[in-house]
Amino acid sequence: MKRIVLLGATRGMGRELGRQFAGEGAELFLLGRSLEELAKTATDFKERAGGDAKVGSAYCDLEDPASFAPALQAAQDGLGTIDAIIVTAGLFATQEKLEADLDLTQRLLTVNFALTVTFCEQARSLLLAQGGGALCVFSSVAGDRGRKPVVLYGASKAGLSAYLEGLDHKYRDQGLITLCVKPGFVRTGMTTGLKEPPFAGDPEAVAADVRRALEKKKAVVYAPGMWRWVMFIIRRLPRFVMRKVGF
Amino acid sequence: MAISGARQDQKSGLSGWGRTYLPGREIRSENLEQASQDYHLSRGLGRSYGDSSLPAEGDQAALGTTLADRILAFDDQTGVIRVEAGLCLAELNRLYLSRHWFTPVTPGTKFVTVGGMVASDVHGKNHHVSGTFGRHVRALKIRTGKGDVVECSREESADLFLASIGGMGLPGHLLEVEFQMEKIPSPWIYTESYRISCLDELLDKLKEKGKEWPMTVAWVDTVARGKSMGRGILFVGRWATPEEANAGAPPPRKAMTMPITLPSGALNRLTIGLFNRAVYYTHIPKKKSGIVDPDKYFYPLDSILHWNRLYGSAGVTQHQSVIPSESGSQGIRDMIETLAKAGTASFLTVIKDCGSEGDGILSFPCPGMSLALDIPINQRTPRVIQSLNATVKASAGRIYLTKDGLSTAEDFQQMETRLPAFLKIKERWDPEGTIRSEQSERLFKKIEL
Ligand SMILES: Cc1cc2nc3c(=O)[nH]c(=O)nc-3n(C[C@H](O)[C@H](O)[C@H](O)COP(=O)(O)OP(=O)(O)OC[C@H]3O[C@@H](n4cnc5c(N)ncnc54)[C@H](O)[C@@H]3O)c2cc1C
Numbered sequence: 001m002k003r004i005v006l007l008g009a010t011r012g013m014g015r016e017l018g019r020q021f022a023g024e025g026a027e028l029f030l031l032g033r034s035l036e037e038l039a040k041t042a043t044d045f046k047e048r049a050g051g052d053a054k055v056g057s058a059y060c061d062l063e064d065p066a067s068f069a070p071a072l073q074a075a076q077d078g079l080g081t082i083d084a085i086i087v088t089a090g091l092f093a094t095q096e097k098l099e100a101d102l103d104l105t106q107r108l109l110t111v112n113f114a115l116t117v118t119f120c121e122q123a124r125s126l127l128l129a130q131g132g133g134a135l136c137v138f139s140s141v142a143g144d145r146g147r148k149p150v151v152l153y154g155a156s157k158a159g160l161s162a163y164l165e166g167l168d169h170k171y172r173d174q175g176l177i178t179l180c181v182k183p184g185f186v187r188t189g190m191t192t193g194l195k196e197p198p199f200a201g202d203p204e205a206v207a208a209d210v211r212r213a214l215e216k217k218k219a220v221v222y223a224p225g226m227w228r229w230v231m232f233i234i235r236r237l238p239r240f241v242m243r244k245v246g247f
Numbered sequence: 248m249a250i251s252g253a254r255q256d257q258k259s260g261l262s263g264w265g266r267t268y269l270p271g272r273e274i275r276s277e278n279l280e281q282a283s284q285d286y287h288l289s290r291g292l293g294r295s296y297g298d299s300s301l302p303a304e305g306d307q308a309a310l311g312t313t314l315a316d317r318i319l320a321f322d323d324q325t326g327v328i329r330v331e332a333g334l335c336l337a338e339l340n341r342l343y344l345s346r347h348w349f350t351p352v353t354p355g356t357k358f359v360t361v362g363g364m365v366a367s368d369v370h371g372k373n374h375h376v377s378g379t380f381g382r383h384v385r386a387l388k389i390r391t392g393k394g395d396v397v398e399c400s401r402e403e404s405a406d407l408f409l410a411s412i413g414g415m416g417l418p419g420h421l422l423e424v425e426f427q428m429e430k431i432p433s434p435w436i437y438t439e440s441y442r443i444s445c446l447d448e449l450l451d452k453l454k455e456k457g458k459e460w461p462m463t464v465a466w467v468d469t470v471a472r473g474k475s476m477g478r479g480i481l482f483v484g485r486w487a488t489p490e491e492a493n494a495g496a497p498p499p500r501k502a503m504t505m506p507i508t509l510p511s512g513a514l515n516r517l518t519i520g521l522f523n524r525a526v527y528y529t530h531i532p533k534k535k536s537g538i539v540d541p542d543k544y545f546y547p548l549d550s551i552l553h554w555n556r557l558y559g560s561a562g563v564t565q566h567q568s569v570i571p572s573e574s575g576s577q578g579i580r581d582m583i584e585t586l587a588k589a590g591t592a593s594f595l596t597v598i599k600d601c602g603s604e605g606d607g608i609l610s611f612p613c614p615g616m617s618l619a620l621d622i623p624i625n626q627r628t629p630r631v632i633q634s635l636n637a638t639v640k641a642s643a644g645r646i647y648l649t650k651d652g653l654s655t656a657e658d659f660q661q662m663e664t665r666l667p668a669f670l671k672i673k674e675r676w677d678p679e680g681t682i683r684s685e686q687s688e689r690l691f692k693k694i695e696l
Pocket residue numbers: 263264288289290291292293294295296299300312332333353354355356358359360361362363364366367368369370371415416417419420421422548649650684
């Protein structure tokens with residue numbers, strides 16, 4: 001039986017992951033910033049598990065670091081041993097919007113990097129203290145290379161990816177499996193209305209890929225998988241090309 | 248979980264199932280209560296054929312509901328369920344069939360949202376006994392055109408509730424739907440089907456079988472002429488008893504995808520005639536029976552995703568009408584004749600006997616016979632629709648808005664005597680008429696009759 005903590009399950013890929021885990025009988029504990037949304041999502045997961053699963057929840061706002069410790073404590077009290085802590089919560093805004101709004105820029109950089117890492121640090125301690133477990137965090141392909149359409153958002157995710165890689169190097173042999181998820185373009189509320197690039201994916205397939213990567217104890221997973229090759233090439237394009245192209 | 252595969256092709260612009268694209272976009276949100284403040288129209292999975300789910304000219308985008316798909320409450324004792332409006336029926340079926348609960352009414356595709364089922368007040372093979380979906384709806388949460396969020400039912404704000412059932416989303420955005428599920432004896436269907444050689448017999452049998460069977464429907468060959476005109480196959484069914492049923496729940500079926508768009512015109516009277524004839528003559532013996540998977544029984548077309556690509560880029564329209572019992576069967580006969588005269592044909596033609604009228608103000612079915620014709624679009628199609636509508640008017644019948652994309656305001660308003668009552672309620676909840684669709688602009692506008 002899997003016991004899983006989800007931060008970001010109220011919407012998007014986190015919701016889909018929760019549904020798939022619920023469907024296979026996992027025990028879930030949800031963290032999020034709105035108790036009302038958490039309760040509705042918990043009921044949905046319960047129904048998707050056949051009606052009588054146990055789904056707990058507690059308040060946790062990435063912008064309120066004081067909430068991290070009590071939230072993780074509540075999750076541990078609820079589940080006992082935790083097999084995985086999954087973080088899908090994050091912010092996105094277009095480069096255009098960010099360049100026009102310094103406050104938003106600061107907020108996005110802080111949430112996606114500093115506060116997410118602060119949360120992960122506490123999750124790491126908890127998992128190591130119980131003898132190991134998986135920490136699975138959603139970064140982005142945007143963190144793989146500095147690019148015109150995602151200069152700021154990409155920078156926040158680049159920092160997050162670097163942190164997650166470091167964790168993996170340092171703690172894997174103590175039983176902490178760190179999985180850095182790098183989604184490409186996925187059709188969720190976050191990207192609705194944006195122009196779709198080739199290889200856009202859907203949350204169902206992404207969630208299935210992430211579950212498989214967790215099973216295999218991978219350190220990095222691109223989802224949809226095609227993005228691994230897309231980024232393989234983009235990472236190798238010379239600077240003069242990157243200055244010219246629009247992506 | 249193929250729900251995302253059920254979303255429509257997103258070329259430039261938006262279209263209904265008939266693939267007539269208009270400018271516009273769909274913006275999706277999990278939070279309908281918040282997002283609905285910014286849009287003039289909600290849409291689900293775009294399975295309405297014409298322009299009912301398309302933003303009116305000048306409106307940039309419609310609110311897409313498919314991300315708002317949580318189950319908010321379910322009572323295992325009573326079967327009452329409350330869901331967000333974007334929940335796909337395929338998901339509902341997947342989750343509850345094995346628990347022996349099923350939607351009380353299902354249309355012929357499972358790739359619809361619950362919000363769409365309410366807005367069109369859909370009917371199914373069991374209409375003659377169970378009525379439309381609206382009969383089983385207990386409460387709705389609606390963002391009205393005025394901007395308020397209202398919880399309504401047959402007891403509270405009943406006018407808004409009843410106008411919203413079958414109201415094509417025009418009184419307000421549907422946010423949540425509470426309805427009564429049906430307890431089923433097993434997750435399998437027992438079905439019988441009969442090959443029938445002419446229209447009169449088909450209509451008689453449909454009525455007769457309806458007395459003993461909770462589900463009936465007839466498929467008709469509209470190309471055959473003379474004595475064979477209106478020949479077809481009658482399908483009846485009921486939920487299988489536990490003793491008859493196969494063991495366990497039906498296994499998930501994988502759908503194929505129609506890989507290419509055929510050239511427009513590939514489906515014409517000749518090819519449709521051949522297809523219809525093949526369907527008719529391969530129904531051997533004349534009577535068949537057996538236990539089948541509900542998916543196969545209710546949604547034969549869903550096994551091929553995007554099958555509307557068969558109709559090419561010109562697309563397809565559907566004309567579905569109901570001819571009241573008092574008017575007899577001549578109207579049905581006349582409409583089949585109309586197709587023949589116009590040199591066109593209907594690929595899939597369905598006749599269903601309808602039971603009593605629902606309480607939704609604009610709900611489509613009324614006691615009588617409903618005829619649904621799938622017509623590939625070409626330049627002549629608007630005229631064909633006009634001739635069909637002339638028959639509907641002469642028979643005191645009406646058309647089904649969710650299928651329509653080509654009727655004129657004059658025709659619609661002459662046959663839809665309930666429109667003034669509907670508009671009066673709409674005005675109460677949406678005085679400035681902020682909620683509108685391409686279809687409502689086309690059909691509901693004020694004209695001199
Ligand atoms: C193959 C096929 C078979 C069918 N068989 C049947 C049948 O047997 N019986 C039957 O009755 N119908 C049938 N239909 C029609 C279908 O059931 C309806 O068109 C249904 O409304 C489609 O649901 P949707 O979610 O795709 O809605 P859409 O097509 O996206 O929208 C339909 C209408 O509902 C409104 N709407 C949708 N969601 C909301 C919301 N949340 N709030 C407010 N308004 C909303 C839209 O504005 C629009 O007016 C069939 C369609 C197909 C393609």
